[in-house]
Amino acid sequence: MKKTLIHGLSLLLLGLLVVSCGRKTERSSTTNWKYNDQKWGGFEKLNYEGQATGPNLVLIEGGTYTQGLTDQDVTFEWNNVPRRVTISSFYMDETEVSNIDYREYLYWVANTWGESFPEAWQRALPDTLVWREELAFNEPLVETYFRHPAYDDYPVVGVSWVQANEYAKWRTDRVNEMILIERGVLENTPDQKNENNFNSEAYLVGQYEGSVRKNLPDRRTGGERPVRLEDGILLPTYRLPTEAEWEYAAAALIGNQATSKDELITDRRIYSWDGNTVRYQKRNRYQGKILANFKRSAGDYGGMAGALNDKAFSPAPVRSNWPNDFGLYNMAGNVNEWTADLYRPLTAQDLVDVENMDLNPYRGNTFMHKETDPATGAPVQKDDLGRLKYVVADTTETALRDNYKRPEVFNYLDGDKESEVEYRYGISTLVSDKARVIKGGSWADRAWWLSPGARRFLEEDKASKSVGFRCAMTRVGSPTGNAEPAGNQFKVKKKPVKRRYK
Numbered sequence: 001m002k003k004t005l006i007h008g009l010s011l012l013l014l015g016l017l018v019v020s021c022g023r024k025t026e027r028s029s030t031t032n033w034k035y036n037d038q039k040w041g042g043f044e045k046l047n048y049e050g051q052a053t054g055p056n057l058v059l060i061e062g063g064t065y066t067q068g069l070t071d072q073d074v075t076f077e078w079n080n081v082p083r084r085v086t087i088s089s090f091y092m093d094e095t096e097v098s099n100i101d102y103r104e105y106l107y108w109v110a111n112t113w114g115e116s117f118p119e120a121w122q123r124a125l126p127d128t129l130v131w132r133e134e135l136a137f138n139e140p141l142v143e144t145y146f147r148h149p150a151y152d153d154y155p156v157v158g159v160s161w162v163q164a165n166e167y168a169k170w171r172t173d174r175v176n177e178m179i180l181i182e183r184g185v186l187e188n189t190p191d192q193k194n195e196n197n198f199n200s201e202a203y204l205v206g207q208y209e210g211s212v213r214k215n216l217p218d219r220r221t222g223g224e225r226p227v228r229l230e231d232g233i234l235l236p237t238y239r240l241p242t243e244a245e246w247e248y249a250a251a252a253l254i255g256n257q258a259t260s261k262d263e264l265i266t267d268r269r270i271y272s273w274d275g276n277t278v279r280y281q282k283r284n285r286y287q288g289k290i291l292a293n294f295k296r297s298a299g300d301y302g303g304m305a306g307a308l309n310d311k312a313f314s315p316a317p318v319r320s321n322w323p324n325d326f327g328l329y330n331m332a333g334n335v336n337e338w339t340a341d342l343y344r345p346l347t348a349q350d351l352v353d354v355e356n357m358d359l360n361p362y363r364g365n366t367f368m369h370k371e372t373d374p375a376t377g378a379p380v381q382k383d384d385l386g387r388l389k390y391v392v393a394d395t396t397e398t399a400l401r402d403n404y405k406r407p408e409v410f411n412y413l414d415g416d417k418e419s420e421v422e423y424r425y426g427i428s429t430l431v432s433d434k435a436r437v438i439k440g441g442s443w444a445d446r447a448w449w450l451s452p453g454a455r456r457f458l459e460e461d462k463a464s465k466s467v468g469f470r471c472a473m474t475r476v477g478s479p480t481g482n483a484e485p486a487g488n489q490f491k492v493k494k495k496p497v498k499r500r501y502k
Contacts (some may be wrong), residue, residue, distance in 0.1 A: 050482030254324025
């Protein structure tokens with residue numbers, strides 16, 4: 001027994017020795033100070049595994065492509081002249097936001113803000129009256145399309161651009177709150193009220209604590225601390241995709257790349273699939289089937305009884321039809337989709353005298369920052385809904401900058417003084433500073449509008465029975481995902497560095 005005990009202790013000591021040897025403390029490559037060690041100041045360096053993929057999102061690997069029309073300009077508007085741009089990697093919703101998704105949002109708004117701020121719930125309601133037509137019997141859809149469980153998985157419509165952005169903000173907070181709950185940082189508290197609800201930004205600046213279960217270890221003090229942005233745990237914000245992002249994701253030209261190693265696209269696409277027709281072309285049992293939900297001709301929304309083509313006379317479920325080569329459903333047809341961009345007949349790339357506008361093109365910037373206390377520099381107290389307050393950047397600050405000179409640049413070179421262009425809304429044009437780009441075509445549109453390059457607009461505070469939306473999210477770090485590091489990293493044998501000190 002004595003020998004067994006000695007043998008057991010020896011194995012334990014050997015195990016502890018192996019563990020201690022395996023725990024080499026990483027040091028700074030420039031100062032040699034130890035990371036993650038309280039005795040050395042507690043500066044933290046994470047073993048970051050990469051951005052997690054949020055619910056319903058698909059990674060869209062970025063790249064260069066020709067943005068613009070790929071078909072004849074039948075409207076003769078010349079509002080999307082082809083030009084070469086590059087899109088950074090981002091995430092896109094696999095499907096359009098559905099009725100059940102949006103009803104979940106309304107339920108939360110009513111439960112959290114309904115008693116004290118009923119107007120918040122009223123502002124979020126979709127406009128179900130969009131289904132009404134003077135010479136059509138659509139009244140049943142006014143009552144049932146959004147609320148009835150038969151339409152749970154159908155795309156939500158009647159939602160304005162403003163409402164879609166509010167939904168994206170809410171979704172960001174709920175997803176990040178769930179991340180902290182699943183990591184054991186916060187307790188599940190579904191009965192939050194008014195300003196005491198989880199908001200990602202308020203949490204990161206210390207204006208929301210919540211019901212803490214166990215915070216992260218603080219390497220500096222030896223105690224605990226809340227999650228920080230530097231931890232890489234919380235996801236970036238859900239948002240509407242830019243027009244360029246949406247078009248890039250819809251075209252999905254990755255499916256026409258010759259090989260995974262060649263920078264060669266074999267064919268451009270008129271639609272989100274190959275070929276010049278809206279029917280399935282391969283010779284199998286699907287040959288001749290319609291590939292999207294759209295209006296085939298006057299009075300033909302879905303084909304004949306017994307031989308229905310897209311099997312939908314109005315919107316179809318969000319996972320109808322084949323996904324494109326990025327795995328995204330209904331990027332052509334079903335419903336038009338809001339994008340983030342302000343509409344202008346000419347995009348930034350059409351202005352030949354503008355340089356450096358070919359990376360992530362976007363029109364709609366109003367540069368803002370968190371409102372801060374002049375004395376402390378910290379963000380002022382959050383508002384009654386629990387959100388941080390933002391203000392437009394000061395013109396005296398922007399005037400001193402080299403990269404932009406004013407905070408509101410949505411009219412840059414197209415509607416501002418320098419452009420000598422004036423959009424007189426309601427007099428000579430329907431284009432205003434509230435016009436937002438919609439893309440994709442819908443169940444009520446002809447096939448031409450299904451082309452990724454086609455573009456139209458709708459006022460940001462208006463809604464339609466043929467317009468819905470999906471969300472996007474910025475990708476941080478490696479553009480190819482978490483499996484591969486960023487940059488051209490070559491394996492180089494490094495000689496060990498001899499340290500003169502311990």
